[in-house]
Structure formats: C-alpha cells, structure tokens
Amino acid sequence: MRLTFLGTSAADAFPEAFCSCDNCARARALGGPSLRRRSAALIDDDLLIDLGPDIHTACHAFGLSLAHVRDCIQTHPHSDHLDAAHLLSRSAEYGTRGTPLMGFHASAQTLQRLAWAVARDFEPGSILDPENAQRLNVRFNTVAPYVPFAAGRYRVTGFPANHDPAMGSLLYAVEADGRALFYGTDTATLSEDVWQAFHRLGLAFDAVVLDHTYGPDQIADGHLGAKEVAEYVVRMRAEGLLRPGGRVFATHIAHEGNPPHPELSAWAAAHGYEAAYDGLVVEV
Ligand SMILES: [Zn+2]
Ligand SMILES: [Zn+2]
Ligand SMILES: [Zn+2]
Incomplete structure (x- = not known):
C-alpha cells in the first residue's frame, strides 16, 4: 500500500492563519513541510481517509487526483475532518465526469451529522435516502466497531476512538497485500479494549499513524501528544503490534505546542517515531 498524507495539522491549520505565536511565525518563515493542512490521507489512489476540508488544495499542491477514489473511510464528523460539500461537488450535477461510485464508510452518528451538513446545500432531501445517495454517486455503509468489512x-476494521463518543468517532486498521496500517486520529488515550482487540484480531502493523495534537512540553487533554505517542511506540513494539521495520508517524499536529517540522522531526526521531508532513508518501 502507498500512504500519502494530504494533511497533518489539527483543527487549526499550522500555521493558523490568524495566529502570531512563535511556532506559527517560524513555520511561515520556513515553509515546506512546516506548512500543514487539516488532516486527511490517501491510500494508493482509491481509498481516502476523511473527506477533509483541505483535500482539494493538497491535490493541487502535490499533483494528485482523487478521480479514482472508490471508498472513503470517515473517522468522525468534526469540521476539520469532514467537508460535506465534497459529496455535492463530485457529483455529475456539478459537472464532475468519470467519477466512480464511492462507498462512504462511517459510524451511524457520523452519517447522521453528514446528512445534516449536506442538507444546507441539497434541497431534494436526506442523502441517507438511497435515491438521493444515487444522485450523488455515493453508497453509505454504517461501520460497527471491531467488525471487519471490505x-x-x-x-478495514473500525475501532472506537476516545474522542467525542457521541459522534461515534472511529480509528481504522487497513489491510491489503499482507500489509497493515493503523490510522489513529482523533483520539485521546486508546482504551484497553482497543489494545486487546488488536491482539484478538491478529493485527500487527507495518505503519501506525497517531494523533499528535500536543507537543513535548504540554499535558495532553482530549487528544494524544508527543509523550503519549512515544509511549505507544514502546508498547506497540513490546507487544508485537509493530512488525519488524514498522514505522510510526505523528499527524494532527497543532501549532500551540509543536515546533516547526525540523525541530519536531528531531524530537520524534529521538523517541522512535517520525513526524509526518503534507505530501509525504510512504510505501507501507
Ligand atoms: Zn481533528
Ligand atoms: Zn500559532
Ligand atoms: Zn475531532
């Protein structure tokens, strides 16, 4: 599998355009990998993780196309991960051509929020009505935690995130060609149920992507941070959840406590993981 990071920031982009903090000022001056869009990722050219607000600009910047995306696995409906307008703009009614039917996989709560968001711009009625879904060239699948689906x-297997449970937030394991990836944002501390489920389902990962909202000097609250990611690398290796040569990547990186990319990369390298950046491509 080829994993492409389309965005690696938290809800505020990095730099946050309205912010004059030192991290944002230095990221602006450095440019390149220090400029982060809201988090989303692409696997090969056909599986999208999160219909995020910045996926168009990422495609423009990195010469990518989403024309071959046949499935989207959605973590949760927070606006830094879900821009419902993409469902309208990729339909034939907006002039989009040659687009395959897309399976959209999410929790029941996320689908409900998506329907509310689309209703703002789509008069015919709920997109959860199969007739309307067909008009928008999409097929909805309700994901139940711990139950693998194709x-x-x-x-793909969804795992309950420790993040706004009323939204049915999910993290995902993705397997193909004998390889496995875990995409773990947004979440605070993973529950023991999730750790046990990795073992019960026989999972061991070649790449793990984790929430890194908080920086090395912050106390994490509601999301993971640098210290937790460093601890998880140790635990995953100790429990055999990371295969030999397996790599761990930080994403969902917020400006408040994380330094610009070169400094964050150095801290991560000293703690056994890597800071992802927008446009990074990893062969998993
Ligand atoms: Zn988020
Ligand atoms: Zn800032
Ligand atoms: Zn969130």
Missing part, C-alpha cells in the same frame, strides 16, 4: 480490495 472497502474495495482493502479489509
């Missing part, structure tokens, strides 16, 4: 050629 998304195209990928075997």
